[in-house]
Amino acid sequence: MNGEKYIYAGNRSTVLRRMISLGLDVKHVLPTVGSWLEREMPELGLPFTPVASKKQATDFLVAEKFDVFVSTGFRYILPVTQLRGIHPDAKFVNIHPSFLPDLRGADPIPGAVLFGRDSGVTCHLMDDGIDTGAIVAQRKIPYFDGLDSKLLYKLCFKLEPDVFEEAWKLKFVPQSVAGRSEIKQVYYTCAAGDDVFHESDDAEQLVRRVRAFNTPRRGFQFALGEQKYRAFDASVISHEIGYDLASSAECWQVIESYEDCLLLAKNKMLVKLSGVTPTPVGPLRGRMHTN
Numbered sequence: 676m677n678g679e680k681y682i683y684a685g686n687r688s689t690v691l692r693r694m695i696s697l698g699l700d701v702k703h704v705l706p707t708v709g710s711w712l713e714r715e716m717p718e719l720g721l722p723f724t725p726v727a728s729k730k731q732a733t734d735f736l737v738a739e740k741f742d743v744f745v746s747t748g749f750r751y752i753l754p755v756t757q758l759r760g761i762h763p764d765a766k767f768v769n770i771h772p773s774f775l776p777d778l779r780g781a782d783p784i785p786g787a788v789l790f791g792r793d794s795g796v797t798c799h800l801m802d803d804g805i806d807t808g809a810i811v812a813q814r815k816i817p818y819f820d821g822l823d824s825k826l827l828y829k830l831c832f833k834l835e836p837d838v839f840e841e842a843w844k845l846k847f848v849p850q851s852v853a854g855r856s857e858i859k860q861v862y863y864t865c866a867a868g869d870d871v872f873h874e875s876d877d878a879e880q881l882v883r884r885v886r887a888f889n890t891p892r893r894g895f896q897f898a899l900g901e902q903k904y905r906a907f908d909a910s911v912i913s914h915e916i917g918y919d920l921a922s923s924a925e926c927w928q929v930i931e932s933y934e935d936c937l938l939l940a941k942n943k944m945l946v947k948l949s950g951v952t953p954t955p956v957g958p959l960r961g962r963m964h965t966n
Contacts, residue, residue: 679699679700679743680740680742680743681742682739682741682743682744683703683704684726684732685705685706685710685712686711686750687832689833689835689836690747690839693836693839697840702722703723703724703735704724705724707727713725728751737761742766743766744767745839746770747835749769755767756803772795772831772835773786774797775810776860777860778860778861780864783863785865785869786887788822789869789887794816794827795834796831796834797838798812798839798841810850812839814834823908824886870894870895870896871896871897872898873965878911894950894952895907895948896966898963899959899961899962904953908948908949909949910946911947922943929959935950936949
């Protein structure tokens with residue numbers, strides 16, 4: 676594959692930096708406008724054009740000559756069939772932070788935590804669908820108790836360059852994933868209300884919901900009385916003392932508050948919310964509800 680010319684598009688530089696270290700000829704970079712990648716481009720010293728729309732990206736790729744297009748965190752769904760008609764010998768590959776074919780969609784990392792599913796990183800060939808192309812290389816990150824989105828983002832981003840390099844060594848030839856279609860798959864893109872309190876959640880579901888949306892710009896949303904709050908971590912207190920404290924309380928009633936933490940009762944279980952903001956002032960009581 677010596678002499679191949681690459682175009683890279685996306686919102687982060689992890690895979691791009693590995694491409695540079697491998698000595699690949701990156702002809703041009705298309706960072707999403709406002710992304711970390713756009714801010715890092717002057718340091719990387721490669722030609723780049725910030726992209727703000729699907730049309731802008733498509734028009735650029737129609738006009739350019741390249742052998743391999745690589746995307747990581749690129750927000751626009753490109754008309755790959757149209758582009759292949761113009762560049763019939765080119766390869767179009769995407770690195771997606773999930774163990775495809777599970778967790779296709781825009782938000783696979785919160786989805787993995789929210790639904791308690793295995794995650795990972797996959798390099799696949801692109802088609803006109805959303806994360807539906809043939810799989811070339813991938814690594815799995817099994818779900819484990821205590822996993823949250825902040826950690827999973829870090830793990831996936833660390834693995835992305837290795838998965839890309841493995842796919843590159845395979846010359847981007849798809850590999851067999853026999854038997855995977857027998858497992859029910861989840862497609863996940865965050866919807867309004869996913870990051871807010873749900874009265875119907877059980878204790879474990881609420882913990883997963885908080886941990887799924889614990890990145891600094893989001894947070895799990897709830898209210899007590901007229902005050903709105905966000906929380907960034909949660910856990911179930913499984914000790915018998917939790918049962919004793921929660922057994923006589925209403926569902927989702929606050930039974931104690933201290934520092935940036937709340938203790939809530941749910942079906943004779945005790946749930947601890949932490950990283951609560953704004954920090955509660957004085958002892959709080961009442962039942963948690965939606966904003």
